[in-house]
Amino acid sequence: MSEIAFFGAVEIGLVYALVALGVYLSFRVLDFPDLTVDGSFPLGAAVCATLLVAGVNPWLASLAAALAGAVAGLVTATLNVRFKILHLLASILTMIALFSVNLRVMGRPNVALLMQDTVLTPFYGLGLPDHMVRPLVVAVVVVAVVLLLARFLGSEFGLAMRATGVNARMARAQGVETDFHIYTGMALSNGLCALAGALFAQTNGFADVTTGIGTIVVGLAAVIVGETVLPARTMLWALVGCVVGSILYRLAVQLALSADVIGLQASDLNLVTAVLVAVALILPRVRLKAGRKTEAAR
Amino acid sequence: MITVNGIHVTFGRGTPLEKHALRGVDLTIPEGQFVTVIGSNGAGKSTFLGALAGDVIAESGSIAIDGTDVTRWATPKRASLVARVFQDPMVGSCTALTIEENMALAAARGRKRGLGFALSGDRRRHFRDRIAELGLGLENRLHDRMGLLSGGQRQAVSLLMATLAGSKILLLDEHTAALDPGTAEFVLGLTRRIVQENRLTTLMVTHSMRQALDYGDRTVMLHEGRIVLDVSGEQRAGLDVPHLLALFARQRGGEEIADDSLLIG
Ligand SMILES: Nc1ncnc2c1ncn2[C@@H]1O[C@H](COP(=O)(O)OP(=O)(O)OP(=O)(O)O)[C@@H](O)[C@H]1O
Numbered sequence: 001m002s003e004i005a006f007f008g009a010v011e012i013g014l015v016y017a018l019v020a021l022g023v024y025l026s027f028r029v030l031d032f033p034d035l036t037v038d039g040s041f042p043l044g045a046a047v048c049a050t051l052l053v054a055g056v057n058p059w060l061a062s063l064a065a066a067l068a069g070a071v072a073g074l075v076t077a078t079l080n081v082r083f084k085i086l087h088l089l090a091s092i093l094t095m096i097a098l099f100s101v102n103l104r105v106m107g108r109p110n111v112a113l114l115m116q117d118t119v120l121t122p123f124y125g126l127g128l129p130d131h132m133v134r135p136l137v138v139a140v141v142v143v144a145v146v147l148l149l150a151r152f153l154g155s156e157f158g159l160a161m162r163a164t165g166v167n168a169r170m171a172r173a174q175g176v177e178t179d180f181h182i183y184t185g186m187a188l189s190n191g192l193c194a195l196a197g198a199l200f201a202q203t204n205g206f207a208d209v210t211t212g213i214g215t216i217v218v219g220l221a222a223v224i225v226g227e228t229v230l231p232a233r234t235m236l237w238a239l240v241g242c243v244v245g246s247i248l249y250r251l252a253v254q255l256a257l258s259a260d261v262i263g264l265q266a267s268d269l270n271l272v273t274a275v276l277v278a279v280a281l282i283l284p285r286v287r288l289k290a291g292r293k294t295e296a297a298r
Numbered sequence: 299m300i301t302v303n304g305i306h307v308t309f310g311r312g313t314p315l316e317k318h319a320l321r322g323v324d325l326t327i328p329e330g331q332f333v334t335v336i337g338s339n340g341a342g343k344s345t346f347l348g349a350l351a352g353d354v355i356a357e358s359g360s361i362a363i364d365g366t367d368v369t370r371w372a373t374p375k376r377a378s379l380v381a382r383v384f385q386d387p388m389v390g391s392c393t394a395l396t397i398e399e400n401m402a403l404a405a406a407r408g409r410k411r412g413l414g415f416a417l418s419g420d421r422r423r424h425f426r427d428r429i430a431e432l433g434l435g436l437e438n439r440l441h442d443r444m445g446l447l448s449g450g451q452r453q454a455v456s457l458l459m460a461t462l463a464g465s466k467i468l469l470l471d472e473h474t475a476a477l478d479p480g481t482a483e484f485v486l487g488l489t490r491r492i493v494q495e496n497r498l499t500t501l502m503v504t505h506s507m508r509q510a511l512d513y514g515d516r517t518v519m520l521h522e523g524r525i526v527l528d529v530s531g532e533q534r535a536g537l538d539v540p541h542l543l544a545l546f547a548r549q550r551g552g553e554e555i556a557d558d559s560l561l562i563g
């Protein structure tokens with residue numbers, strides 16, 4: 001793997017670390033399987049790119065992207081909490097709707113960011129090569145998000161949100177307004193995914209409606225890899241695990257793609273990811289079964 | 299003080315499975331009274347406690363706790379007045395969270411939860427002191443996940459959690475049913491102590507006639523969604539288990555009690 005390929009993998013891993021953190025919030029903290037992500041990631045990219053083309057400040061554009069994602073999360077949460085639609089289906093409905101919304105936002109299937117200033121612009125030409133500047137800037141954002149999120153989940157409000165996901169009945173008996181926590185958590189989760197989309201658009205120089213496909217699976221893969229390599233005891237470490245998982249996953253993919261012997265192409269990425277996640281989900285069961293068999297044999 | 303006036307609860311109204319679970323329950327419980335609740339399976343005991351806690355909303359009648367009408371309040375809103383321990387130790391706690399996190403959750407019951415740290419040094423020390431009172435050696439295991447505790451330990455902690463934040467009433471729904479006799483005895487002793495120390499108005503559901511008479515100041519029996527027996531004071535003091543069964547039978551118009559579940563204890 002070349003140096004540029006290495007930094008490229010770290011960069012994209014860091015961008016998707018935000019997706020992993022969002023997915024961790026929905027899947028793990030709230031126990032809410034949410035596929036909205038496949039729509040909120042490109043939504044973030046679309047909103048950000050469109051605003052950049054219109055000459056808006058890059059940080060403001062990124063913030064607006066995150067807010068748009070939060071609204072998408074609220075839509076899914078409302079369909080589920082208020083109208084009792086199964087969470088998986090509710091999120092698929094939002095995701096499908098977002099495909100049209102994203103096309104509307106951009107007015108065409110993709111937008112190129114060629115001359116526009118991005119959040120990265122001020123840091124280019126400070127001495128470091130561009131391929132290192134990008135991951136560095138994204139890393140700063142990711143570290144800030146991890147710290148804020150850990151602080152949030154350690155607060156009384158955050159603890160109530162975790163309880164909502166673990167045991168809603170108990171949480172309600174303790175006075176936790178569980179519905180409100182689901183709304184908040186889903187908004188936060190999809191806000192992060194949209195922020196990832198915004199950074200993706202700025203680091204890659206384009207927004208495209210199709211970039212969302214498989215986002216959820218990539219996010220899940222990062223969460224699972226993180227949990228495997230960094231079994232965490234505290235909230236902060238669990239979040240760090242998501243980031244580490246996302247980077248490791250991208251490096252592994254890069255390695256697989258650059259090894260000519262295997263003959264993989266970039267377009268095989270989704271297949272590889274799906275297989276990886278499936279294996280990761282199946283393995284614990286197989287181990288459990290094997291454990292039971294050896295116990296039975298005793 | 300709890301005032302319940304003619305509450306009705308029907309599950310699955312308008313479906314073939316319609317069940318009129320509470321059919322006009324009236325009950326006034328003065329401040330600090332400890333009431334034991336008995337009745338056969340399906341009598342409506344859990345539904346009654348659920349109606350007090352807000353899990354089920356009564357379709358008619360009214361419920362007041364300490365003079366405040368809470369008939370239309372949902373569970374989280376009532377939590378400032380109501381503390382509970384559930385039958386299933388899994389239901390009453392968050393198994394995936396640590397003991398101290400569970401305690402922090404309970405300590406904020408009925409209060410607005412902000413962005414301040416859920417666990418500070420002060421709070422940890424407070425929780426350690428409180429859990430040490432149980433005498434189970436759990437004070438060194440505050441960082442353990444709740445799921446690692448045995449059923450009995452978890453019920454003991456759940457009871458303690460019920461007292462971390464102030465409340466007007468304590469609801470116990472067969473909270474010792476999942477425990478072995480020795481552990482059940484321990485948790486019941488603890489219940490008695492906690493109720494006395496905190497002067498809590500308490501309702502305790504049990505299937506044991508023995509426990510129903512041994513604990514508390516008053517015993518009510520539910521049958522088919524109604525209160526069919528209500529004894530306290532001298533009358534109750536003179537009762538033993540066979541008497542109680544006979545009373546119940548008379549109340550039901552001499553009908554035989556076929557339900558084995560009622561005879562345990
Ligand atoms: N959520 C529900 N939906 C439909 N029916 C219910 C529901 N909860 C309780 N019931 C029915 O209402 C009746 C009263 O149930 P409840 O759980 O209050 O009885 P119980 O006295 O607590 O019995 P047990 O001693 O078995 O715990 C039963 O016939 C039960 O099947």
Ligand SMILES: [Mg+2]
Pocket residue numbers: 343344345471
């Ligand atoms: Mg019951």
